[in-house]
Amino acid sequence: MGPQNDTKISEFILLGISENPSLQPVLFGLFLVMYQVTMFGNLLIILATISVSYLHTPMYFCLSNLSFVDICLTSTIIPRMLVNIQTQRKTITYKSCITQMHFFILFIMLDIFLLTAMAYDRFVAICHPLHYTVIMNPQLCVFLVFLSWLVNSLYSILQSLIVLQMSFCGHSKIPHFFCEVNQVVQLACSDSFLYNVVTYFGAVLLGGGPLTGILYSYCKIVSSIRAISSAQGKYKAFSTCASHLSVVSLFYCTSLGVYLSSSMTQTSHSTAIASAMYTVVTPMLNPFIYSLRNKDIKSALKRLSEIHIISGPTVLRTNKCP
Numbered sequence: 001m002g003p004q005n006d007t008k009i010s011e012f013i014l015l016g017i018s019e020n021p022s023l024q025p026v027l028f029g030l031f032l033v034m035y036q037v038t039m040f041g042n043l044l045i046i047l048a049t050i051s052v053s054y055l056h057t058p059m060y061f062c063l064s065n066l067s068f069v070d071i072c073l074t075s076t077i078i079p080r081m082l083v084n085i086q087t088q089r090k091t092i093t094y095k096s097c098i099t100q101m102h103f104f105i106l107f108i109m110l111d112i113f114l115l116t117a118m119a120y121d122r123f124v125a126i127c128h129p130l131h132y133t134v135i136m137n138p139q140l141c142v143f144l145v146f147l148s149w150l151v152n153s154l155y156s157i158l159q160s161l162i163v164l165q166m167s168f169c170g171h172s173k174i175p176h177f178f179c180e181v182n183q184v185v186q187l188a189c190s191d192s193f194l195y196n197v198v199t200y201f202g203a204v205l206l207g208g209g210p211l212t213g214i215l216y217s218y219c220k221i222v223s224s225i226r227a228i229s230s231a232q233g234k235y236k237a238f239s240t241c242a243s244h245l246s247v248v249s250l251f252y253c254t255s256l257g258v259y260l261s262s263s264m265t266q267t268s269h270s271t272a273i274a275s276a277m278y279t280v281v282t283p284m285l286n287p288f289i290y291s292l293r294n295k296d297i298k299s300a301l302k303r304l305s306e307i308h309i310i311s312g313p314t315v316l317r318t319n320k321c322p
Helices: 021-051 058-087 094-127 129-135 138-164 181-185 193-227 231-264 270-292 295-311
Strands: 011-014 091-093
Touching (some): 138 181
């Protein structure tokens, strides 16, 4: 047998969205602004759901968790990208790449599970309103969030361990702005059969299962809304799930666009550009969707701003002795 080219690489090269030097300052400014807006918007949603008592409901409990996960997702990707652009270094160490890949899988799958839990909440609220408080009790909400974290943590650990067992040799350039797992596996010179099997079953069970649950919930919701006689009642029922439906549509449409663009086009950066939609743009737009289309969130944010304005100019005064 001849010698095998099985050199252990110590770092990868992230090619980013574009290799054009003139576009780097534009990309840096654009992603910096989007990251700041994402952080501020989602932190505001979390603060509102914690501070305002009438938002202490299952729907907003899931929403605050979704905002937290979106913050973690963008923080896993964007800061590293900004550092690479600023320092003009595109390298990322092997350990950092595996770590980034692990947390990306965890948070993107948590997004899917939390959106499913929110769809179930809307299904119970519209289809079984009299039993809503009994079914969607605090214990169930905590259990659903805990189960989401547990299942997806185990899955992301399994995916990371499989990639760690692979050997990488020769090519180390990733045509992406972060260590996306499929792009990393394509660089492996060892067999990826086990990874493909785990990914296939993960896509069916952890991806297809939640999507089926969301579609089923909204089929039942639409049927219940159609059964309402008054137009005002239909509008009120639909408005309670309009924000969530918008977020679900945005997330799944952009995710689907990534895989369609990667399969239909052969350009090296097409997948990276499409991935930016659901990894950066969607988390940034979620707070706007919920605040603009949700009266409860808008009134909560208004109350928080009024409290800040009132407490801001307050000056401590000492009582003078008579």
